[in-house]
Amino acid sequence: MSNQYPQQPQQPNWGQQPTQPGYGYPQQPYGQPPFQPQPPKKRNVGKILGIIGAVFVGLIVIGAIAGGGGNSADNSNKDKAAAVTSDKPKAAEEPAAEQPADDKPAEDEKKDKPKVVTFKVWGTAPAGALGPLDINYGSDSDSRKGDFKNGKFEATLPLKGDAMYFNVTAQLQGSGDINCSVTVDGETKSGHASGDYNICNAQLSSGLLGGWS
Template sequence: MNQQQYPPQQSGWGGPQQSFGQAPFVSPPPKKGGAGKVIGLGCLGLVGLFVLIALIGAVVGRDSSSNGSKSADGKAGHSASKGDNAADTSGDSDKKADKKVVVFRVWGTAPAGALGPLNITYGSDSDNRDGTFKDGEFKATLPLDEDALYFDVTAQLQGSGDIHCSVTVGGKTQKGHAAGDYNICSAQLSAGLLGGWS
């Protein structure tokens, strides 16, 4: 048998010729972008952020609006002393007071110690003042600063005593208690999570 040799196929116009019956090489289509996934995750993130802010606001609001106080041993409640009863009756008039005023109070027994009388500081995050304890009581008022982050009062005993303290803003009151040694009575009211005292 005589095999005939065919000359190699010539490429036309400088490139190889395509043989018939073979599919041309086609590149795969480009992948679609993940814009839908990104938008979906972004929306989920925003919703999660709002839920987190709401939860923090609820917790902070609950803590700042509680009227109970804790004694030195951390248990809720307090004993009914003469000064305490006087504070409860005057608390009603404080609630009826103008909402544009902050009321600071300290009451109880606090004899002067080696370092002098009871040390009282009151005010806001940007304005601190000193107070004087006379006849078993201290009371002061300041105009409500809407931009303040918090209002507080602290009273440090000078060796002995049993005192209570409170801060009232617009009908909301926060109380504290301290007894003996150089312990500090502290009460603080904070603005809401988004600010504001209304």
């Protein structure tokens, strides 16, 4: 038998690097790790979107601040305008149109009317043998007869400044119950009579210092 040893791989010459079977990549030098292809670099889309969002938010904030400042300026101008308007003197109100002479208040009509004296008799006074209730009224210079109807009598006379008194009398004719009064310039005097031929009398006299009592 021949003593044969397995064939040893041929060593490369000094300075020459062995080659590896190729896969479309360049051969690596002997003793170095095989070539690993680098994956393509991914674009940092997230960072770009973040930057764009930050810029957009910043623009919104700036716009809001600018708008708020504009509103404040507008409100300030409005307040100043209102203050100037309030300081202006108010226009004088137009005088009310005068009322026609026919539309005078009731008080003025009362003042225009002459003062009068009022005489009254009321109650129950049946007619008797001598006739109905006998009524006399007037002043010291003017005496008149009254007519009693439906249980009452009322009459007026102009108030004369020279009159000394005004009075009213009513005499029953056998029965009845009556009251009488005289009113001069807001003052009133009254009287009463009941039964038989009694007389109801009311009188106001002019005072020395004016007025009636």
